Amino acid sequence: MEDYIRVSDISNYLKCPRKVYYTYQGYPPIMTVTPSYVAALITKEMAQYYAEVVTSEDKISSLQSLLDMSAQQVSIIYRDELAGIDPEVLSLATSEVRSHLEGIMNGIQTSVQAQGSDRMLDMLTSLDVECVLYSEKLHLSGSPDRLVMLDGCLIPSIIRTGKAPLSGAWKYDRLRLTALSILLEDNHDSAVMKGIVEYARYGIIREVSIRRADKRKVLALAGRVRKIRDGRLPERPDDAPCDYCGHIEHCQVTQTLASRFF
Numbered sequence: 600m601e602d603y604i605r606v607s608d609i610s611n612y613l614k615c616p617r618k619v620y621y622t623y624q625g626y627p628p629i630m631t632v633t634p635s636y637v638a639a640l641i642t643k644e645m646a647q648y649y650a651e652v653v654t655s656e657d658k659i660s661s662l663q664s665l666l667d668m669s670a671q672q673v674s675i676i677y678r679d680e681l682a683g684i685d686p687e688v689l690s691l692a693t694s695e696v697r698s699h700l701e702g703i704m705n706g707i708q709t710s711v712q713a714q715g716s717d718r719m720l721d722m723l724t725s726l727d728v729e730c731v732l733y734s735e736k737l738h739l740s741g742s743p744d745r746l747v748m749l750d751g752c753l754i755p756s757i758i759r760t761g762k763a764p765l766s767g768a769w770k771y772d773r774l775r776l777t778a779l780s781i782l783l784e785d786n787h788d789s790a791v792m793k794g795i796v797e798y799a800r801y802g803i804i805r806e807v808s809i810r811r812a813d814k815r816k817v818l819a820l821a822g823r824v825r826k827i828r829d830g831r832l833p834e835r836p837d838d839a840p841c842d843y844c845g846h847i848e849h850c851q852v853t854q855t856l857a858s859r860f861f
């Protein structure tokens with residue numbers, strides 16, 4: 600499986616193609632463990648159990664319990680990234696998530712009203728099946744956050760911790776779901792017509808249609824990722840999110856070296 604590219608490479612390509620280059624050159628991103636970063640991890644862990652909130656009579660207490668549990672477990676689950684985390688950072692992260700609990704509860708209630716609680720439970724219940732998907736044909740691999748059974752079909756679901764769009768899903772999330780759907784179709788030999796995106800910080804759970812145009816785009820992006828994996832240093836995009844990038848040190852060195860020769 601070593602020569603397989605990953606769905607996360609395609610996601611990284613969409614943020615900045617150079618991130619893919621540095622990852623394949625063996626430079627892991629240097630991440631600063633800020634309270635907001637840890638808050639995002641805690642929120643993602645809580646979202647794994649939002650089905651419990653749907654069935655709970657007292658949704659805010661249920662969310663508070665999930666927050667307590669996730670805050671306790673986050674440094675075990677993300678041991679590599681959070682080894683030696685400052686307790687103050689964890690405490691600030693927990694407070695940040697606590698300030699979102701009411702918004703999460705309102706989002707879940709709105710989704711239940713729109714979809715019905717049975718459908719919401721289907722959308723939030725992970726099946727006990729292998730979540731790492733491989734396509735021999737495409738030399739592509741990836742893992743959804745959940746695989747769920749909805750309307751008799753197995754579909755992928757992703758949990759996001761950033762802002763939610765007013766409707767639907769961000770293009771970046773749609774393409775990630777599309778890539779995972781292609782993998783699922785290849786693994787289970789059946790059409791995947793939709794996926795689910797959960798915007799966990801807002802308790803928003805949405806169905807997303809899988810479009811043919813997005814499939815074409817994913818296949819084209821996979822080709823570009825392969826070229827980068829094979830050693831091509833891509834241009835730095837004008838809108839690259841360098842301020843928040845864990846590769847900035849390597850990237851500055853590369854730019855300095857390049858400017859010496861050209």
Ligand code: SF4
Nearest residue numbers: 615617841844847850
């Ligand atoms: S520092 Fe900027 S250009 Fe370099 S990899 Fe990161 S986002 Fe891309």
